[in-house]
Amino acid sequence: MEYNRHRMEDKAELEQVKPILEGYRQERKNLIPILQDIQEKLHYLPLPAIIEVAKFFNIAPSAVYGVVTFYNQFRLIPPGKHRVKACLGTACHMKSGELVLEAWERELGIEVGGVTADREFDLERVACVGCCAMAPVAVVDETVHGQVTPTKIQGIVGAIKRGDSHELQKDKE
Numbered sequence: 001m002e003y004n005r006h007r008m009e010d011k012a013e014l015e016q017v018k019p020i021l022e023g024y025r026q027e028r029k030n031l032i033p034i035l036q037d038i039q040e041k042l043h044y045l046p047l048p049a050i051i052e053v054a055k056f057f058n059i060a061p062s063a064v065y066g067v068v069t070f071y072n073q074f075r076l077i078p079p080g081k082h083r084v085k086a087c088l089g090t091a092c093h094m095k096s097g098e099l100v101l102e103a104w105e106r107e108l109g110i111e112v113g114g115v116t117a118d119r120e121f122d123l124e125r126v127a128c129v130g131c132c133a134m135a136p137v138a139v140v141d142e143t144v145h146g147q148v149t150p151t152k153i154q155g156i157v158g159a160i161k162r163g164d165s166h167e168l169q170k171d172k173e
């Protein structure tokens with residue numbers, strides 16, 4: 001059953017890949033822009049899309065896969081429902097950003113680049129998000145959280161799980 005559901009998702013995703021490919025010439029310089037467009041559309045790069053791109057360029061899927069894994073801008077797994085971006089730009093790094101990132105990993109039970117088993121959260125490490133005065137910073141969905149500490153992380157995750165937007169809003173202020 002699970003297998004069939006995935007096959008249906010694959011089909012729907014491929015339908016979205018085809019028009020993207022049609023907008024490009026079969027020139028190797030277009031490989032990365034195509035992958036970026038697909039990721040923008042699907043939020044990740046599923047294997048069937050990688051195979052389709054390989055067919056388009058008439059190259060081995062492993063060659064496309066190699067490019068995808070070389071650049072950390074590309075995701076091979078679907079993102080979580082809530083996206084946590086922990087900033088590790090210079091200012092955040094100086095304010096114990098690494099320790100804060102580890103606290104996110106502990107709280108969510110995943111490593112950077114991972115997604116929780118219930119697909120509720122994913123965790124990314126990003127460069128400066130432009131709020132250095134609030135370092136260390138994390139952006140959760142569209143909300144910027146400053147002076148993030150392990151205790152604050154528990155509060156943010158708890159508020160999201162409870163669907164408590166008031167609590168999150170308070171934190172934002």
Ligand code: FES
Binds near residue numbers: 091092129135
């Ligand atoms: S370095 Fe984190 S917001 Fe600038």
